[in-house]
Amino acid sequence: MIDRIDDTLGFHQRALALRAHRQEVLAANIANADTPHYKARDFDFKASLRNALDSTGGAGGPLALARTAPGHLGAADGAPAGVRLMYRTETQSSVDGNTVDMNVERAAFAENAIRYEASLTFINGMLRTLQTALQGQ
Numbered sequence: 001m002i003d004r005i006d007d008t009l010g011f012h013q014r015a016l017a018l019r020a021h022r023q024e025v026l027a028a029n030i031a032n033a034d035t036p037h038y039k040a041r042d043f044d045f046k047a048s049l050r051n052a053l054d055s056t057g058g059a060g061g062p063l064a065l066a067r068t069a070p071g072h073l074g075a076a077d078g079a080p081a082g083v084r085l086m087y088r089t090e091t092q093s094s095v096d097g098n099t100v101d102m103n104v105e106r107a108a109f110a111e112n113a114i115r116y117e118a119s120l121t122f123i124n125g126m127l128r129t130l131q132t133a134l135q136g137q
Contacts, residue, residue: 048082051083
């Protein structure tokens with residue numbers, strides 16, 4: 001029983017960590033909209049979540065960074081495991097080489113924020129259900 005609860009909450013924990021990291025990446029894109037030669041970045045949430053869950057053997061255990069050589073340093077940017085930042089495809093070229101499209105960034109930022117809030121709502125509902133079950137009401 002406890003394992004199922006831990007698996008479910010662990011999944012949502014990783015999803016929230018990835019959503020928070022994506023929000024930071026999108027905010028950085030928006031903040032650098034006027035920076036010459038700045039390249040907008042993002043990552044595939046679905047693939048990153050799958051990688052994060054696969055690297056931890058399910059939902060349990062801490063997120064770890066895969067190192068291919070013993071001399072490699074740990075993640076300094078605080079990115080969760082399984083995240084591979086990619087450059088966003090340029091929709092319209094600009095004179096200064098900046099690839100940030102504010103319409104795309106705002107839409108992605110808003111969608112990510114809504115999904116983050118939805119995850120929090122699911123977690124709150126699960127915890128309320130558990131509390132009700134424990135109290136025997």
